[in-house]
Amino acid sequence: MIVVMKRSATEEDIQSMVEHVEALKMKPVVLRGTERTVIAAIGEERVAGIGSLESGPGVDEVLPILAPYKLASRELKQEPTVVRAGTLTVGGDRIGVIAGPCSVESRDQICSTARAVKAAGATALRGGAFKPRTSPYSFQGLKEEGLKLLAAARDETGLAVVTEVIAPDDVELVSDYADVLQIGARNMQNYRLLEAAGKSSRPVLLKRGPSATVDEWLLAAEYILDAGNPNVMLCERGIRTFESHTRFTLPLASAPYVHQKTHLPIVIDPSHGTGHTSLVTAMARASIAAGADGLIVEVHPNPDKAMSDGYQSQTFAQFDEMMHECRRVAAAMDKQLG
Amino acid sequence: MIVVMKRSATEEDIQSMVEHVEALKMKPVVLRGTERTVIAAIGEERVAGIGSLESGPGVDEVLPILAPYKLASRELKQEPTVVRAGTLTVGGDRIGVIAGPCSVESRDQICSTARAVKAAGATALRGGAFKPRTSPYSFQGLKEEGLKLLAAARDETGLAVVTEVIAPDDVELVSDYADVLQIGARNMQNYRLLEAAGKSSRPVLLKRGPSATVDEWLLAAEYILDAGNPNVMLCERGIRTFESHTRFTLPLASAPYVHQKTHLPIVIDPSHGTGHTSLVTAMARASIAAGADGLIVEVHPNPDKAMSDGYQSQTFAQFDEMMHECRRVAAAMDKQLG
């Protein structure tokens, strides 16, 4: 249920309602908007006594939440969530740009990339230290050493760091170094990991699984929100289809659709979403025109020598050109890139 | 094979090469570019005597065409094809806009729509007279009466008319009324129809089948080109995937990919590609940013009362707003909308 409080509701009224909701064995979540406060009551809605919510002091109206996700739903919170982490702002009229290599490989590689993408206008650095890989025999990342190199790149450039966490036990360690926790497509329904990320104070970038429906994706976000972390960014990175000239099919209609259903911002990944460097720039432009709140792009000093994903990584020059083109499209959308 | 003639080649040299190709039992197709002439030799490439092409008078070089499609391939013709039909120009720096109802229903319906979309900046009118419908019990279109109403709308507004043809026997009749023949997704591999359209003097808009690969689609275009009609526009309208919140999944990476593989222009259909009016504008903007050469959009005076596809049709006001937004994105691409 959504309990919409009157503008005139006092702090006491709110506290009273919170207790009332708890007494009904539901979980209260207080959302303080600029104009009024709303209290989500999460739980079994069919319990007796729910009608009594309407008559509470300071209550304007009580509405059901029809979507299967509750805290993520636009019904509950109509103003878009803007996520901030250091230099990165995603949402509203700001389009965050997260760029960097697939894997952290060396100090020189990550620091030179950080400088280059910052110069081109990126607002965060990406780089994988813990790499989930299809084969057990592939490079699995530099692990904590990689995290330290990311932190060094942040120290040098100031850029916020976005990096993947692949197990609940690693959340604390990764949080020590990163500004944003990325949850990868393979782990979108690793619920223990979602719960652990939900208990972290770091914002979370939640990638869509390649065969997840939008409802399944928003319910995965709900696990994080329900665990207490309100700063979730959705990340569309493409779905598995019969189309074989691209690595995945990037369904950009996700951007406007997600904006109708949830207040959470959406970041788009044209690198995984196409799998070919030659298609990344066009799809980055299209993402912005579709309404994306952010981009995440793979950039490498020398894609041909990359330890992973080189075929979809941009060079520094390609990224710079992409940013130039995207900035014009962002302006046509009355938004600011970066 | 591609026989690239020298800049200095004479008309006689070209004629001589045409005869040479024919003598090898291959089909010559002469493509006169702004700088030089190229002769495609289509047929069995393993025949004896093919080496002799290189020593012909005026020949610069002879190259294989690696793609399975030949006349459609970018290897053969590097400059983009611009298709023109009355008020409609598609390709180069012009983004054609084809708008109108799914079905022609009445004189008032089609003429009022023609006026409205023209006022908003559309450069062609769409409307179905012969409707291929999933059920035999659904409205099948006004047929020739519908064609006459389209012609009346053209008479009134000057807009070029785009309408579907669903059988080889109808090509002549439809060509009498229409400026562009549309071949629908269901008929993308109706080869007799492709051949008949290939013999028409009207440009053809070839929709992609919902499970066709890009190669299959370009080979369908090749049927039309091979039959003698060089004016083919590809139309991406979405593929069938597991994604169920949209009617189809619109893979915008088709635009940059098709531009790499073929010289033919690509038109994108955000109405069928999403299936929901509320998503059309965002995907129209994104199509342009992805590099589309044209848009085809469903517009109806009163979508709720439409005899088909009302749930994905825009009102006049929505179309006008869409054009306004798309114009800004087109400008950011250094292109002209309409």
Added chain:
Amino acid sequence: MIVVMKRSATEEDIQSMVEHVEALKMKPVVLRGTERTVIAAIGEERVAGIGSLESGPGVDEVLPILAPYKLASRELKQEPTVVRAGTLTVGGDRIGVIAGPCSVESRDQICSTARAVKAAGATALRGGAFKPRTSPYSFQGLKEEGLKLLAAARDETGLAVVTEVIAPDDVELVSDYADVLQIGARNMQNYRLLEAAGKSSRPVLLKRGPSATVDEWLLAAEYILDAGNPNVMLCERGIRTFESHTRFTLPLASAPYVHQKTHLPIVIDPSHGTGHTSLVTAMARASIAAGADGLIVEVHPNPDKAMSDGYQSQTFAQFDEMMHECRRVAAAMDKQLG
């Protein structure tokens, strides 16, 4: 609507009801079952006067048909349709087996195949004379010459002939030579062709399009039934999915599902459905166990030399072994193979 007549209804009662339905501007289709007669009234159900059907002489009850397809629906006709064409019987407890090459190539090829598959237990011969091919430059079939060779193979072996028709104008010609008209996957929604086949006296084998839903497929069958031809066999040949180790994905759940929804029999094509000879036998067995009413399998004297589809064709020996294995599974289903 379904008008169920009483067992006691007279021929006069039936005729009277037919006229009554026509007077309501609906189309009557009389289905005479072993126990009672049912009259389908196809058309706009919301017309005034429909209630009057119930009070007609000899009427037991009047029921709506909920499925979008009417004549094809199990609601209308509960006993399964058995299709017979010469040596071929498909449906009930008989599993028809249609075997032969993708393309008719020569008299020797088709006659030797006919003898071999007959000896192994096949009950019909397949072979393409008019071939719809993805590329205009691929072998398009021997056309009428191919039909004559098929007829020669029938003369020699007695086997019924199943061959594809790809255009309405060819239906008459193909019907002159073939016992069953095959409509290919690419033409499943070529409605003019469906209508033409619906006017033929030959049974029709209707392949499912690779991205058609079951409803779309049954509605395509409805076009044929509605045009007057009651002898339609559905053919499942696989759908397009991301799975790439098979040419298509063969969804065998189609067999039990289709049996719930329609009285029409279903034939399964494990050759196209897998695209690899090494997988055909296992999927043929599985098709029978899933409840298929027939199989259609590609067999060639020398698959490595086949002009089309050699990689999914069986040799004579492989087909013979497949039949041996399938016969055992059919027996476990209390059915007869062939």
Added chain:
Amino acid sequence: MIVVMKRSATEEDIQSMVEHVEALKMKPVVLRGTERTVIAAIGEERVAGIGSLESGPGVDEVLPILAPYKLASRELKQEPTVVRAGTLTVGGDRIGVIAGPCSVESRDQICSTARAVKAAGATALRGGAFKPRTSPYSFQGLKEEGLKLLAAARDETGLAVVTEVIAPDDVELVSDYADVLQIGARNMQNYRLLEAAGKSSRPVLLKRGPSATVDEWLLAAEYILDAGNPNVMLCERGIRTFESHTRFTLPLASAPYVHQKTHLPIVIDPSHGTGHTSLVTAMARASIAAGADGLIVEVHPNPDKAMSDGYQSQTFAQFDEMMHECRRVAAAMDKQLG
């Protein structure tokens, strides 16, 4: 690399080769077949000195493993792996049958189901104690209490217990109660979990992710094998496609294909693979005819009241009838069901 030892090779030869492989910084895995021993050398194959393997004492030949997976590949081990866990045998000519409810709900529910499925011929009991659920607000399973109830059902019936583990930290606890660890589709690429299961002594049932390719699935199995656990059963439970009348599309060609590529047995899940009780029996029969080594089926005392997946669960009577039909198909395959 695969080092195939001669039949005459001594234990000393084998030990010597193991040391040789280790000296090349590769990991040796010794596979003792009935006729000869094979040593897999896993690691970087391009190292110097690899040629020296061939001249080792007792070596017959050295072959590369072309598949991306090594320990799972049929190249390495040609005889099929048979997995045994208590009453359950999967592989060879034995078709294991795992049956039970989606979730363990109560002692009475799980024990009555265990008795019923055992009576019908099942050889293992399934039941979820830790449930990964799409929504955080859905029933998440009875957790350790559920494990205890499963153990009680085993005590009563003797049936081996198969249950899901969803996090690395739970592997030890679940292993205390279960005979087989199930890894669900959502966790197919949860590599930490795969590694933890690879260190357990319990056999593992590895479900295919709904958009995983077969290579990705076999590489996931490789993680378990590489961690030291040789007892892996693959489980096909359907893929995500556009087909909407079933919950997933069950691609039975996986069975023969997987048998070509790997020595691991394959279990098929017609409950999740169709999502409708009315389709389960037909697909169970088809699975066996396709060559499945096992079935896993959802059975519940009262499906309408089930806390999860009731729409795809069989009643006891339906399961009994299914077993009866499947037994006949198994016999036609010269295999034993159960």
